Amino acid sequence: MSTTTESRLLAATLPSRFSFVRSRDFPLVPVAILGVIVFVAVFADLLAPHDPQVGSLAARFRPPFWQTGGGASYLLGTDQLGRDVLSRLIFGARVSLVVGFTAVIFAGVVGTTLGIVSGYLGGWVDQVIMRVVDAWLALPALSFAIFLAAIVGPSEMNIVIILGLVFWTRYARIVRGEVLSLKERDFVRLAVVAGCSKWTIMRRHILPNVVNSAIVLASLMLGVVIIAEASLSFLGVGVPPPKPAWGVMLSDGKQGLMVGYWWLTVFPGCCIMLMVLSANLLGDWLRVKLDPQLRQL
Amino acid sequence: MSNSIHSFANSEGARPANAPVNRPLLELRNLSTHYISGQGSRVVRAVDDVTLTVNAGETLGIVGESGSGKSTLALTILRVLPPAAHIVDGHMMFEGEDLVRKSDAEMRQIRGKRIAMILQDPMASLNPLFTVGDQVAEPIRVHESASRANAWRRAIDLLKAVRIASPETRVRQHPHEMSGGMRQRIVGAIGMSCEPRLLIADEPTTSLDLTIQAQYLNLLRDLQREHGLALIFITHNLGIVAKMCNQLAVMYAGRVVESGPVSRIFNAPAHPYTEALLNSIPRMGDGRERLTAIEGQPPNLASLPPGCAFAARCSSAFERCRVEAPPEADLGGGQMARCWLAVPAPARAVAGAV
Amino acid sequence: MKQFIIRRLGYSVLSLLLLSLTIFFFVRVTGDPATLLVEPGASEADIAAIHHQFGLDRPLVVQYALFMVNLLRGDLGQSFYYQMPVSELYLSRLPNSLLLATVAMSFSLLVGLPVGVLTAVRTGGFWDSAGKLFTLLGLSLPSFFVGLLMILFFSVFLGWLPSSGSGTVWHLFMPAFALGWYFAAAHMRLMRSAMLDVLGSEYVKLARLKGLPQIMIIGKHALKNALTPVITLAGINLVQMINVAVIVETVFAWPGVGRLLYEGVSFRDFPVVQGVVILGGSMIVIVNLIVDIFYAVLDPRIRLEA
Numbered sequence: 001m002s003t004t005t006e007s008r009l010l011a012a013t014l015p016s017r018f019s020f021v022r023s024r025d026f027p028l029v030p031v032a033i034l035g036v037i038v039f040v041a042v043f044a045d046l047l048a049p050h051d052p053q054v055g056s057l058a059a060r061f062r063p064p065f066w067q068t069g070g071g072a073s074y075l076l077g078t079d080q081l082g083r084d085v086l087s088r089l090i091f092g093a094r095v096s097l098v099v100g101f102t103a104v105i106f107a108g109v110v111g112t113t114l115g116i117v118s119g120y121l122g123g124w125v126d127q128v129i130m131r132v133v134d135a136w137l138a139l140p141a142l143s144f145a146i147f148l149a150a151i152v153g154p155s156e157m158n159i160v161i162i163l164g165l166v167f168w169t170r171y172a173r174i175v176r177g178e179v180l181s182l183k184e185r186d187f188v189r190l191a192v193v194a195g196c197s198k199w200t201i202m203r204r205h206i207l208p209n210v211v212n213s214a215i216v217l218a219s220l221m222l223g224v225v226i227i228a229e230a231s232l233s234f235l236g237v238g239v240p241p242p243k244p245a246w247g248v249m250l251s252d253g254k255q256g257l258m259v260g261y262w263w264l265t266v267f268p269g270c271c272i273m274l275m276v277l278s279a280n281l282l283g284d285w286l287r288v289k290l291d292p293q294l295r296q297l
Numbered sequence: 298m299s300n301s302i303h304s305f306a307n308s309e310g311a312r313p314a315n316a317p318v319n320r321p322l323l324e325l326r327n328l329s330t331h332y333i334s335g336q337g338s339r340v341v342r343a344v345d346d347v348t349l350t351v352n353a354g355e356t357l358g359i360v361g362e363s364g365s366g367k368s369t370l371a372l373t374i375l376r377v378l379p380p381a382a383h384i385v386d387g388h389m390m391f392e393g394e395d396l397v398r399k400s401d402a403e404m405r406q407i408r409g410k411r412i413a414m415i416l417q418d419p420m421a422s423l424n425p426l427f428t429v430g431d432q433v434a435e436p437i438r439v440h441e442s443a444s445r446a447n448a449w450r451r452a453i454d455l456l457k458a459v460r461i462a463s464p465e466t467r468v469r470q471h472p473h474e475m476s477g478g479m480r481q482r483i484v485g486a487i488g489m490s491c492e493p494r495l496l497i498a499d500e501p502t503t504s505l506d507l508t509i510q511a512q513y514l515n516l517l518r519d520l521q522r523e524h525g526l527a528l529i530f531i532t533h534n535l536g537i538v539a540k541m542c543n544q545l546a547v548m549y550a551g552r553v554v555e556s557g558p559v560s561r562i563f564n565a566p567a568h569p570y571t572e573a574l575l576n577s578i579p580r581m582g583d584g585r586e587r588l589t590a591i592e593g594q595p596p597n598l599a600s601l602p603p604g605c606a607f608a609a610r611c612s613s614a615f616e617r618c619r620v621e622a623p624p625e626a627d628l629g630g631g632q633m634a635r636c637w638l639a640v641p642a643p644a645r646a647v648a649g650a651v
Numbered sequence: 652m653k654q655f656i657i658r659r660l661g662y663s664v665l666s667l668l669l670l671s672l673t674i675f676f677f678v679r680v681t682g683d684p685a686t687l688l689v690e691p692g693a694s695e696a697d698i699a700a701i702h703h704q705f706g707l708d709r710p711l712v713v714q715y716a717l718f719m720v721n722l723l724r725g726d727l728g729q730s731f732y733y734q735m736p737v738s739e740l741y742l743s744r745l746p747n748s749l750l751l752a753t754v755a756m757s758f759s760l761l762v763g764l765p766v767g768v769l770t771a772v773r774t775g776g777f778w779d780s781a782g783k784l785f786t787l788l789g790l791s792l793p794s795f796f797v798g799l800l801m802i803l804f805f806s807v808f809l810g811w812l813p814s815s816g817s818g819t820v821w822h823l824f825m826p827a828f829a830l831g832w833y834f835a836a837a838h839m840r841l842m843r844s845a846m847l848d849v850l851g852s853e854y855v856k857l858a859r860l861k862g863l864p865q866i867m868i869i870g871k872h873a874l875k876n877a878l879t880p881v882i883t884l885a886g887i888n889l890v891q892m893i894n895v896a897v898i899v900e901t902v903f904a905w906p907g908v909g910r911l912l913y914e915g916v917s918f919r920d921f922p923v924v925q926g927v928v929i930l931g932g933s934m935i936v937i938v939n940l941i942v943d944i945f946y947a948v949l950d951p952r953i954r955l956e957a
Contacts, residue, residue, distance in 0.1 A: 131665065131666075131669055132669065132673075134666055134669070135666055135669030135670050135672075135673055136673065138666055138670060138932050138935045138936050138939070139670065139673070139928070139931075139932045139935075140891065140894030140895065140928075140931045140932060140935065142894065142895055142897055142898070143894050143897065143912060143927060143928045143931050143932075144928060144932075146897065146912060146916060146924070146928075147674075147677075147924055147925065147928040148677060149916075150915070150916050150919075150921065150924045151677065151678060151921075223790075223791065227793045230793055230795075231793060231795065231897075231898050234795055234898065234901075235897070235898070235901060235913055235916065236916070236917065237916055250795065250796065250799065253799070254799070254902075257799060257802060257803060257807065258806075258807060258814065259807075260803075260807050260808070262803050262807075265796075265799045265800070265803060266800070266803075269793070269796035269799065269800065272793055272796065273791055273792050273793075273796065276791040276792075276793070277787065277788075277791040280787070280790060280791055281787075375860060377856070377859050377860060404862075405862045405863075405864060406862065407862065408859070408860055408861065408862030409860060409861035409862035409863070410862055413860070413861075414860045416853060416856065416857060416860075418853060421852065421853035421854065422853045422854055422856070422857040423854055423857075424854040424858075424872055424876065425854075425876075426875055426876055427872075435861065435863065436861045436862065436863070439861070439862065439863055439864070439867070440862060484857075487857075487861065
């Protein structure tokens with residue numbers, strides 16, 4: 001039994017009945033964009049013209065090729081250490097994807113499992129888990145992540161774990177809600193009467209029915225997680241340099257901002273925006289497609 | 298097309314002596330409301346070629362299954378249809394003016410003031426955040442520009458008129474603090490607040506307990522008598538029709554299949570559907586073992602068959618029924634039926650057949 | 652009503668307890684807390700001294716008790732960098748964050764609510780599309796990107812607005828907008844959804860049947876019912892804003908608690924980091940409590956909930 005406000009807050013932070021896509025429209029453009037990003041991330045080594053972590057000090061702060069001073073060798077310009085922006089963007093895709101997906105899956109698995117256990121078993125297990133969820137939901141996500149990163153120190157692995165820890169609670173809350181209503185359904189009651197063990201029921205009957213919601217939630221959370229990771233990297237507690245995360249690039253770009261080196265900011269930011277936008281639109285479509293009744297989402 | 302149906306003096310509903318008989322209060326002529334969706338590709342004929350008359354002080358019952366179009370008919374009269382619905386044909390003459398032609402602003406003067414409507418679910422119809430008094434006083438303040446104090450006083454009187462105990466206290470309460478029966482009375486009070494000439498009641502007792510239903514119906518009858526109100530009673534319950542109405546219209550698939558004085562129809566239904574409806578009411582001591590149900594399903598209003606809409610479920614159907622939709626046949630005494638059986642035998646043969 | 656308040660209060664206390672427990676737990680579980688509590692570059696002896704001073708050699712339960720006692724007294728430790736009690740430091744920066752959050756919140760409500768109502772009342776058409784675009788972007792653009800772009804545009808290229816610091820009204824513009832856009836989108840979306848819900852309800856139908864003018868139907872009946880969830884969310888979001896503002900405050904060097912957190916992390920000033928998180932979380936719990944009570948006052952049905 002969660003607090004009224006907190007459940008309202010949770011319900012409101014996820015897209016309600018405001019769909020950007022109609023259910024029949026397959027979101028071609030977002031999926032294509034995500035596909036390109038995945039492709040680029042996988043084949044980064046082949047596609048990037050330069051090494052993303054090694055720069056040439058002679059070529060610092062070169063603008064993109066269409067401005068004077070720019071050239072074909074550094075298509076999108078270079079940063080303060082002479083590193084090629086385009087190559088860093090390409091490798092950055094890999095970081096964002098890996099961290100984003102892994103964190104979302106981690107949070108999803110933990111959250112869904114605990115949500116099922118909590119919802120189905122009820123009793124004190126439910127109370128304990130839900131109190132923890134409530135408390136964690138009260139913690140401001142970003143600050144909590146920063147706090148954790150400050151304690152354990154930044155690294156790619158740590159970030160994934162931290163983001164997973166911060167976001168699993170959202171899954172747990174929603175999955176639990178679904179399980180509570182599923183529990184009353186006849187096919188579950190039949191399984192109980194037939195003598196199935198609790199764990200079998202949870203695995204065979206409950207789980208497949210909540211997977212849909214979990215998937216939709218995952219796609220919606222992807223955008224949130226990516227922004228969180230970028231924010232952490234921007235603040236210096238995310239993926240550590242010299243690894244080319246987009247958030248780190250934005251942080252580096254701050255230096256050049258005041259003198260008008262706009263490409264260091266605009267390109268990584270646009271990449272983040274495109275990825276998050278696509279993830280959001282895809283999630284929207286999935287939500288309508290997989291279950292138009294997902295009002296609670 | 299049939300002309301106006303005259304009321305009879307010995308009907309169950311009462312009519313005050315000084316009500317004018319010369320002009321009907323409400324006259325629907327060939328009224329059709331269609332739901333159009335998918336850029337015109339899908340048309341649902343919710344109300345089709347309906348002709349009905351209501352005289353002052355009368356009670357007209359409209360009976361039908363869900364999907365028969367009765368609720369859409371009510372919304373059409375008051376012109377509060379959803380955006381997909383359009384009045385495609387016909388006239389609605391209310392006190393001599395055609396409601397189909399009126400602008401929305403003009404209709405607003407009529408709604409709640411000259412024609413009022415009460416809905417089925419009183420819990421949902423009342424705004425949970427406002428007091429009961431506020432909601433009853435509201436139409437008075439809007440339509441008659443009454444002051445807050447006056448309107449409030451009238452609201453208390455109205456609560457008294459609908460027999461709510463301690464109205465002074467109740468008037469300050471919120472809807473959720475009252476029982477279902479009380480809430481429905483309040484909805485009734487709202488309907489009566491500006492002394493309309495016509496009140497449309499859309500299944501007002503469906504959500505009430507049986508014991509409360511009778512009280513409520515008596516209340517409506519008394520209010521009608523006192524104010525000379527005409528009542529259109531939409532229901533699926535023939536028992537209520539028998540008790541409350543003097544005229545009856547039976548709807549099926551958007552069309553009126555039979556209409557006329559209640560006593561005539563109950564004694565001798567002309568349309569097979571009406572007959573089946575009357576037969577399906579279980580009666581004590583009639584010796585039947587099984588309940589008589591009507592075979593089949595209601596038709597899909599988006600794709601109606603060419604002939605009579607009831608033909609598929611009718612035990613007396615013959616060839617012409619399936620080919621051509623029957624016209625309205627005048628059976629005398631104010632009774633009308635849309636059925637080939639009501640048409641004299643020679644005309645029943647399919648046109649052109651031997 | 653009193654029952655409700657008491658129950659709700661108890662709930663909040665429990666949440667606060669769990670909050671502190673979570674923080675405490677994580678600090679202890681991820682390694683030796685002493686390394687966090689000393690200034691960087693301390694010697695073995697220093698660490699041992701810290702162990703003793705902070706009672707880190709005592710059993711965990713005792714440590715937690717001490718931790719809680721300190722918390723309740725308002726003692727959140729001492730900042731290394733500023734050489735001040737953390738609580739004092741936090742309270743000195745809080746007004747700045749509140750100012751920023753208030754302005755950003757006003758912006759988000761002033762834009763979000765009317766547009767939300769408009770898109771609900773006139774679905775399809777210009778406003779609907781414009782609203783959707785605004786919302787989509789607001790939810791997808793990270794606030795720091797918005798901030799950086801604004802600096803690029805308004806400070807570097809146009810030179811109209813100062814890019815950092817605080818002090819004048821001009822300093823407020825960009826950070827408030829960058830912070831507020833996401834929330835404007837969220838509020839707009841919720842307002843629209845709530846309005847659509849309400850406009851389809853039976854009592855609005857009855858209001859139409861009563862012959863009330865459209866303005867009255869929307870303004871009186873629909874709006875009041877639709878506003879309650881939105882205002883609730885806005886109240887919670889105010890605190891949420893303060894916490895999320897870390898990014899924006901860092902970009903614009905705005906001296907609020909968000910920037911304090913950033914400084915704490917940069918300077919490895921752990922007590923500050925811990926303090927900001929605890930206080931931030933506590934504020935959320937308290938605001939939730941206030942909003943729930945406010946909601947109960949507004950909506951008479953809530954008071955009767957079992």
